[in-house]
Amino acid sequence: MSIEPWAFYAWACWIIPVIGALSTPLLNRISERVRDLGAVIFSLLAMLMTLGLLPLLFSDVEWPLRSQVSWVLLPGAPILSEIRAGMLLDPLSIIMANVVSVVSFLIMVYSAGYMRGDPGLTRYWFFMNFFIANMLLLVLADNLVLMLIGWEGVGLCSYALIGYWYRDSKEGWLHYWVGEPPEAYPPSHCGMKAFIVTRFGDLFMIAGVLMLAATVKTISFPELLHADATAPMEMRWLLPVSLVMILGGAVGKSAQLPLMEWLPDAMAGPSSVSALIHAATMVKAGVYLVARLFPIALNWSASMPAATSFFYAVMWIGALTAFIAASQAVASTELKKVLAYSTVSQIGYMMMALGAAGLSAEILTGYVASIFHLMNHAVFKAALFLAAGSIIHAAGSRFLRDMGGLRKYMPVTFYSTLLATFALIGLPPFGGFWSKDLVLSATLSSGQYAVFILGLVTAILTAFYSIRMIGLAFCGGEESRKAHEAPRIMWIPYLILAALSLIIGLVAPLLESGLETALSRILPVHAHPAHGASSMELLVPLASVIAIAVGAVPAYALYVRRIRNPEEIIEKHGYMKALRMLLIRRYYINAFYYRAIAYPSIRLSHAIHKAFELRIIEGINKAISIGARRFSDIVRRVHTGLLNHYVIGLILGALILIILILAGGA
Amino acid sequence: MIDSGHLLLQSVVAPLIASPIVMVLGRRLGRRVGWIALIPLAYSLSCLLAAGYLVHVFSSPLQATYPWAQLLGDIILFFDGLSGAVALTIAAVGILACIYSITYMDLRDGWGGYFSLYLLFNTGMLGTVLSVNLAIFFLFLELMLVSSWLLIAVWGEEDRWRAALKYFLYTEVGALAILAGIGLTYSNTGTLNILELPSRAAGLSQAILSLIASLMILGLLVKMAIFPLHSWLPDAYVQSPAPVTAIFSAGTGIGGYAALRVIYTAFPQIMGQRDFMLALLILALVTMIYGGYLALAQNRLKRLLAYSSISQMGYMLLGIASASAIGVAGAMLIYVAHSLSKAALFMISGMLSRAIGTDNLDELGGLAGRMRATSIALMIGFLSLMGYPPLLGFWGELFIFAGSIYTALHSSIDMPRLALTIIAIIFSLITAGYGLWAVRRSLFGEESEAVRRAGAEPRLMLCPIIASAILLVILGVYPTMLTSFLEALAALFPS
Secondary structure (H helix, E strand, C coil), X not given: CCCCHHHHHHHHHHHHHHHHHHHHHXXXXXXXXXXXXXXXXXXXXXXXXXXXXXXXXXXXXXCCEXXXXXXXXXXXXXXXXXXEEEEEECHHHHHHHHHHHHHHHHHHHHHHHHCCCCXXXXXXXXXXXXXXXXXXXXXXECEHHHHHHHHHHHHHHHHHHHCCCCCCCHHHHHHHCECCCCCCECHHHHHHHHHHHHHHHHHHHHHHHHHHHHHHCCCEHHHHCCHHHHCCHHHCCHHHHHHHHHHHHHHXXXXXXXXXXXXXXHHHCCHHHHHHHHHHCHHHHHHHHHHHHHHHHHHHHHHCHHHHHHHHHHHHHHHHHHHHHHHHHHHCCEHHHHHHHHHHHHHHHHHHHHHHHHCCCCHHHHHHHHHHHHHHHHHHHHHHHHHHHHHHHHHCCCEHHHCCCHHHCCHHHHHHHHHHHHHHHCCCCCHHHHHHHHHHHHHHHCCCHXXXXXXXXXXXXXXXXXXXXXXXXXXXXXXXXXXXXXCHHHHHHHHHHHHHHHHHHHCHHHHHHHHHHHHHCCCCCCCCCCCCCHHHHHHHHHHHHHHHXXXXXXXXXXXXXXXXXXXXHHHHCHHHHHHHHHHHCHHHHHHHHHHHHHHHHHHHHHHHHHHHHHHHHHHHHHHHHHHHHHHHHHHHCCCCCCHHHHHHHHHHHHHHHHHHHHHHHC | CCCCCCHHHHHHHXXXXXXXXXXXXXXXXXXXXXXXXXXXXHHHHHHHHHHHHHHHHHCCCEEEEECCCCCCCXXXXXXXXXXXXXXXHHHHHHHHHHHHHHHHCCCCCCHHHHHHHHHXXXXXXXXXXXXXXXHHHHHHHHHHHHHHHHHHHHHCCCCHHHHHHHHHHHHHHHHHHHHHHHHHHHHHHCCCECCCHHHHHHHCCHHHHHHHHHHHHHHHHHHHCCCCCCCHHHHHHHHCCHHHHHHHHHHHHXXXXXXXXXXXXXXXXXXXXXXXXXXXXXXXXXXXXXXHHHHHCCCEHHHHHHHHHHHHHHHHHHHHCCCCHHHHHHHHXXXXXXXXXXXXXHHHHHHHHHHCCCCECCCCCCHHHCCHHHHHHHHHHHHHHHCCCCCHHHHHHHHHHHHHHHHHCCCCCCHHHHHHHHHHHHHCHHHHHHHHHHHHHHHCCCCCHHHHCCCCCCHHHHHHHHHHHHHHHHHHHCCHHHHCCCHHHHCCCCC
């Protein structure tokens, strides 16, 4: 059997890290060094495999390429009778897989330094490699069920790695707890929270997938493209409903409203985990899913206007999340939590762009914007998180208030962070500038002005919280500390990533048009984006640069130059204090979930146990047994001990039996 | 007809024959008699595996007929994709729990009695599953009931007598309902052979059919511990010795298996009765949620697992109520997955009770650092219950939900069914809730005082635990091993 090289690469790139994960405990038997080295090498191999897919982008193959094997058989079943394991290669999956594997490899290298000496490293490497495998499986899966398996797999790894320091010890308070009282949580709590919240979204996704399977009888992405025609007329309306339900999974995984509350608390995990799972890759899975369903929803909306509801939902969820999360980042007191809110907010941008693209005549702009932003964000946010790991280690605390003045102690970290922050803000010519520009123009060209304004306000907030973060961490602080630069094995990865965010920016126009040509081939429209009026083209970058200035200048004055103490300003105004409280308490959404759902569920369970199970059900049991005893007391009187009474009873019983049998036989 | 060389008969009879021998040898060998008891169980398993191989090769079910009473028909043992999977699960769990018993059961004497009853219990279960003659089915059901009742009553925990009596009375009432159904079936169709019933029962009036089905299903719902008939289960499970509880969870699911046979093999007309199936679906939904919520309220791992079993039986019933081939496959997979994961989990709870002195979650904590293998098995067991890939429970849940949704959208949109199924899917979050919370309370956090004093995991108890966890993974990665034999069953369904 001959196998195409691309098929080999596609299968190998996720099977290799599975082998890597499974071999970790075995390599540990040899020595710890071998184990660490082995884990990194497996992720390197995975990266090489995905890089092997890149040349396909420049060839003129007929997309999509598929390689399938039969897997789960349910002979005779009307739906899902055969679930195949299949790899689906198209420009989207190839680009995504490469983003994942390259960033993963760099983070694995960083981990070798960052996690050195930790007693649970076997577990760490196992779940890291297992994560990479599941993430690539999710990306390359060619049907919804297989994707769901990768999807849940990454969720499991996320759970295990957030709660990595499962001891929850109080000594770790400054390092790996999250939040401040009353919303401070230990790692194992955060892992559980992440699991349950994302699982809630996933269950909607499962329901949606099954509804699709039942109505259109297929779960594979290429076949879904034109599957709307196969659905019976009176069930057509279920298709958009299923799409929106599947969106539930994306909302959970990508930490969008209303399921965003798990991600800020996921920062309890090691910084490398936050970089890999909670910034660069897994949380993008939702965006990827929407991008994957995008052509399908677009096709369906041609015959079914209701299918556009999918795009509206995506766009508004994204826009609101972008704004709300960015505002929370402004007040956050923890370094990694600033980055977490920022991640949520930036993913909101990506969602917003995808939604707007579906509602616009210029589909490609928004679609490319989203994927381009995803790439950029993966690079600069990974750099920021990795650097944050060094910073927290150097400062000995996760709180911004314990940092300050680190600039002179860790110059490489400082400049890396600075570069990546510029990309995050969207300063020209960094990568973030170009993709954010595209995102904003996509909303504008789809005529969604309210969304555009929200995006712009978010840009202001982004500039503000980013500069605030830099200022609080690196500037001021006259007191001398013992902080020192991170070891080379740690700073090289984030320096590379930070430099990459600049390089991407420098070649952005090229990359952009490359993405356009590549992605246009999987969208139902092949028209080149008609570049609109030039006034529009200039308006968006201008607006976004102004937005940066509006946000950055006050932050620079307050937190870098420190011309006035921001605390004093806040203390002076009552409304500022109230606002800060509102932002720190996350608009009380988190508190609402605990008070309205989590705690009441547990209370309810106890109430049911006490009031219903023990009182009513057991009460009935007791009543019956007491009744039975009373009855037996009565019956006992029949037991007269006289033989003839018994004989009469026997005959009567036999008669009844005979009558019954005769009646039955008749 | 394939010559099966009496494989099925041997698998059922082997433990039965060995039972008195073990009883006698128990005096002399003490604890070691458990190894003797293992021989017939292993023999049963190999017979069943061989039978499975034959079914695979000839792709047709095995059937073995032995003449018995003129009036009640022949003894017929039947091995197809459904009964085969269930019987194999029972045999596998039977072996694992038997090995576990050897170290777990701390008896001064009575080893012979324990293991001989244990073997009878296994015979009862296997016989119930493989028989297609309703009278024989009933006899094996009673054997299973009596032997398990004695196991609880004699070797159980402190409150064993009350729990055992409650269990006995409940299931006996259920058994009487089943008996009434069987009697009515016989008097109306003249046969007790399930495989003949579809043709014989075709002419039955709707009223009689409903009565028969309701009686039988009612009885089986008691056996499955479906709300509100569940209250025997928590006590019986908690009071049983851990290995008995482990095998018990496979036994409880037999009610579900029998319900599948009653609805889909014996009286397929019932499938078409929408209201009846919908009523079952509602019961399933209530049981899922009720069991889940009560599991959330428990502190003791064993009791938590008991309520979780109620909830899982709700899942199985959901598959039974799905009226579709996918749902039936799902119910079967849930059975296997639940039996294996509960076997692992109950054995873990028993091991914790012994090694640490308690399985109260409030007194545990930080086990992950001390008992690594146990922790991984505990995690796998709960993840499978949650329906998490790549474990077997995932496929079970996926297929029961798929089956129900398929039926809801089959010819026209059945709104109540669709809505109830979606509610069931969303509420399966409760499983993740109680599962992860139990995991967190036992494995994570600082080591508690009790855990710090704990000894090592006894290896002989650990092995069966790990074996069940590994089975969950292997079957989950390649469930086709179980699902590909269901073709004959699927033919029953209108496409």
